[in-house]
Amino acid sequence: MNTLRIRDLTLGFKGWSGTVEVLHGISLHIGRGERVALVGESGSGKSVTARIVLGLLQSLRSTRLSGLVEFEGRDLSKLSERERHALRGTKMSMIFQDPTSSLNPVYPILTQFHEVLRRADPAINLTGARARAEKALADVSITDPSRALDSYPFQLSGGMNQRVMIAMALANDPSLLIADEPGTALDVTVQAQTLRLMREQVERHGTSVLFISHNLGVVREFADRVYVIYKGRIAEQGPTAALFEDPRHPYTRALLDAVPRITGDGIPEIEDASDAYFAPTEVHEGYGEPEGAA
Amino acid sequence: MRRTFSILLRNPLSLLGLILVSAVVLSAVFADFIAPFPLHRGAVVDFANFNKPPEWPYIFGTDLVGRDLFSRILYAYRISLILGVVVLAIAVPIGVAIGLFAGYLGGWTEYVLMRITDVFLSIPPLVLAMSMMGLLEPTLTNGMIAVTAMWWPWYTRLVYNLARSEKEEGYVLAAEVIGASKLHVMFREILPNCVPSILTKMTLDLGFVILIASSLSFLGLGVQPPTPDLGSMVADGAKYLPDSWWLTVFPGLAILVAVFGFNLIGDALREILGAEQ
Numbered sequence: 161m162n163t164l165r166i167r168d169l170t171l172g173f174k175g176w177s178g179t180v181e182v183l184h185g186i187s188l189h190i191g192r193g194e195r196v197a198l199v200g201e202s203g204s205g206k207s208v209t210a211r212i213v214l215g216l217l218q219s220l221r222s223t224r225l226s227g228l229v230e231f232e233g234r235d236l237s238k239l240s241e242r243e244r245h246a247l248r249g250t251k252m253s254m255i256f257q258d259p260t261s262s263l264n265p266v267y268p269i270l271t272q273f274h275e276v277l278r279r280a281d282p283a284i285n286l287t288g289a290r291a292r293a294e295k296a297l298a299d300v301s302i303t304d305p306s307r308a309l310d311s312y313p314f315q316l317s318g319g320m321n322q323r324v325m326i327a328m329a330l331a332n333d334p335s336l337l338i339a340d341e342p343g344t345a346l347d348v349t350v351q352a353q354t355l356r357l358m359r360e361q362v363e364r365h366g367t368s369v370l371f372i373s374h375n376l377g378v379v380r381e382f383a384d385r386v387y388v389i390y391k392g393r394i395a396e397q398g399p400t401a402a403l404f405e406d407p408r409h410p411y412t413r414a415l416l417d418a419v420p421r422i423t424g425d426g427i428p429e430i431e432d433a434s435d436a437y438f439a440p441t442e443v444h445e446g447y448g449e450p451e452g453a454a
Numbered sequence: 455m456r457r458t459f460s461i462l463l464r465n466p467l468s469l470l471g472l473i474l475v476s477a478v479v480l481s482a483v484f485a486d487f488i489a490p491f492p493l494h495r496g497a498v499v500d501f502a503n504f505n506k507p508p509e510w511p512y513i514f515g516t517d518l519v520g521r522d523l524f525s526r527i528l529y530a531y532r533i534s535l536i537l538g539v540v541v542l543a544i545a546v547p548i549g550v551a552i553g554l555f556a557g558y559l560g561g562w563t564e565y566v567l568m569r570i571t572d573v574f575l576s577i578p579p580l581v582l583a584m585s586m587m588g589l590l591e592p593t594l595t596n597g598m599i600a601v602t603a604m605w606w607p608w609y610t611r612l613v614y615n616l617a618r619s620e621k622e623e624g625y626v627l628a629a630e631v632i633g634a635s636k637l638h639v640m641f642r643e644i645l646p647n648c649v650p651s652i653l654t655k656m657t658l659d660l661g662f663v664i665l666i667a668s669s670l671s672f673l674g675l676g677v678q679p680p681t682p683d684l685g686s687m688v689a690d691g692a693k694y695l696p697d698s699w700w701l702t703v704f705p706g707l708a709i710l711v712a713v714f715g716f717n718l719i720g721d722a723l724r725e726i727l728g729a730e731q
Contacts, residue, residue: 245633256627264629
């Protein structure tokens with residue numbers, strides 16, 4: 161059974177001047193323990209997809225949703241708000257772009273860790289939380305977990321905060337981790353370190369990952385499979401290596417050409433949104449969406 | 455906390471504020487011991503010593519029925535401070551809660567709550583308080599109610615704007631994602647981040663509440679005689695200017711000292727707490 165399965169998902173927001181279509185029927189799936197990247201430029205619909213999976217958009221009155229979103233075989237649209245709420249923070253968790261602003265500046269790390277752990281185990285006390293948090297922080301190579309737990313987020317470096325976020329996100333052993341451009345706010349070396357760490361950790365926990373990014377270099381390092389999203393449509397999907405070696409959709413090719421290189425001709429001129437970009441999804445052989453029921 | 459205190463002491467202006475405010479608070483608390491004529495806060499008549507210019511033992515002079523002005527000012531401070539503290543203690547929680555709900559929940563909640571707030575804000579504060587006092591009996595309790603009614607919308611505005619910007623912060627989304635309830639996000643995540651601004655405004659407002667309460671009693675709508683009140687003392691003395699200048703000048707200076715002191719401290723707090731963010 162797939163951890164996540166999205167089928168023909170369309171999303172629009174109803175505003176004063178009619179409905180704005182954001183997603184035009186996207187399909188994707190993530191198998192158990194699989195790391196899947198969703199790549200696209202700003203505004204292509206990456207982050208809203210994540211928010212739908214988390215069930216954060218469904219309660220908005222302006223949202224117009226259709227299509228299937230299935231988490232561990234359960235149709236999210238058939239769950240009540242309360243049941244969707246129960247999944248968040250326990251079976252699903254998320255890591256954000258800027259780790260430092262994702263932690264509340266007025267509480268020490270321990271208090272925030274305690275709140276995360278309480279989602280899965282409401283009876284846990286501060287001592288129990290401390291023991292578990294120290295172990296979790298040690299797992300993400302924080303050398304002095306006890307000191308980190310007593311610190312406030314602004315006293316730790318961005319890299320430390322990112323590790324804390326990773327530890328928190330995996331603390332309740334979720335089956336799906338959504339990483340929304342993790343570490344984009346960090347500098348490149350720290351970003352690389354924490355990504356390696358995240359990779360180790362999700363492998364150990366057997367967590368499935370939906371990795372949202374516009375950074376192709378990072379995606380190439382991290383993901384097993386890639387979906388390229390462009391203006392609310394999946395442009396191309398396939399295994400990471402094949403997609404990077406043999407990009408078939410014109411948008412994917414443009415995206416790959418846009419990666420700056422040390423040698424070569426520099427950044428090419430890309431004609432924005434030619435008609436070819438709206439060509440149907442390119443599917444690499446054997447990497448299509450599963451048919452029928454999961 | 456200790457750091458805040460040492461910064462306060464280093465800046466001459468905030469030090470002055472601290473001295474003024476402590477003087478006001480101490481004289482209000484210990485009025486019974488400091489006042490040379492504690493009985494003069496009530497209905498005492500001493501025609502032998504009426505309308506005397508400042509001279510020992512009446513260092514601020516005496517009023518038209520021979521009561522010591524200095525003693526009366528000390529007791530008036532007590533009433534002003536009680537009024538200020540009670541008004542803020544009621545207005546701030548109400549204003550903050552409404553602001554949080556409106557700012558965080560948005561949509562119809564925001565629309566309804568903020569329009570109600572706007573209605574209160576659109577009436578000039580003194581006019582609102584005066585009309586309320588006109589309807590009710592002019593007593594200390596009703597004075598507090600009237601000033602509270604005009605005060606909470608400012609806190610709603612303040613917290614509403616803060617909550618709207620805090621709502622976009624990463625940690626709020628992070629809390630929502632791990633499934634925190636709306637109440638938890640409002641009161642445990644957003645509110646603590648608004649506390650510095652609320653505290654600063656409260657300190658500044660303590661002075662202004664005293665000023666407004668004095669304005670009300672200046673107009674005869676506040677605390678009634680024989681209870682001493684800075685506003686009504688100024689009003690009574692104003693008829694005898696410039697000959698009996700001490701009747702107005704000393705109560706007026708007393709208002710100035712209190713408002714000025716709280717303002718200086720409020721400004722200092724704003725700098726300290728703002729810099730910490």
